[in-house]
Amino acid sequence: MVRVVGIDHLVIRVSDFGISKAFYGRLFAFLGFEVLGDYGDTIGWTNGKTRFWIGEADAEGKKHKYRIGDIGFHHYAFELRSRQDVDDLEAFLKREKVEIVDPAGEYYDDYYAVFFLDPDGLKLEGMKYGEKTARGAGKGN
Template sequence: MVRVVGIDHLVIRVSDFDKSKAFYDKLFKFLGFEVLDEYADAIGWTNGKTRYWIGPADAEGQARGYRIGDVGFHHYAFELRSRKDVDDLEAFLRREGVRIVDPADEYYDDYYAVFFLDPDGLKLEGMKWGERQAKAEAAKKKAKKSKK
């Protein structure tokens, strides 16, 4: 049986390639990504596990633009190491003047995230889930060891 072992890459189309390239370059440098490869009509970044590419939309796509709620892409979430990383990302976004649509907060039980928009209004997310549960389990293990 065929098994997916991961998502290799995501490619998005943007209305203003240079503007989006500058936005994503700053964002990805902050997130620890490096440029993977660059062509006249595409650029991709990677952190060794995730690859994210952008390229210019065609004339029809540029004229129509993106709207949250359309069929297709809803948002892309970057899993971060900790809630502190989520807070640090939000501080970076604020310094850069990026539009934050939902500030860093707990949106589900033990799910902490910040949601923001790229220059075309594509929704992105920095998130961490399970941190409180992992800390509680580590404390239980430590307590068990100390009782021995």
């Protein structure tokens, strides 16, 4: 039987390549990613496990602003090492004046996250699941 072992990469289209390239460049530098490839109209970053690419939308795509709730992409979550990393990400986002739609907090049992928007309104998340449970079981993170 075929089994998926992970998600290799995500590619999104953006309305203004320069603005999004700068936004994601700062975000991914903070998150420890490096540029994987820059081809002028497409750029990707990686941390050795995850790859994230952006490219400019075509003229037809730019006619329709992204809206959470449409068919398609809802949000993308970056799993972080710790709750402290979530808090550090939130502090970075505030310094960068990124729109935070849901501040760092407990959203589900032992699920700590911050939600924010990219320049096109695509929802992104930094999260840590299971840290309190692991600590309680004596498995520090």
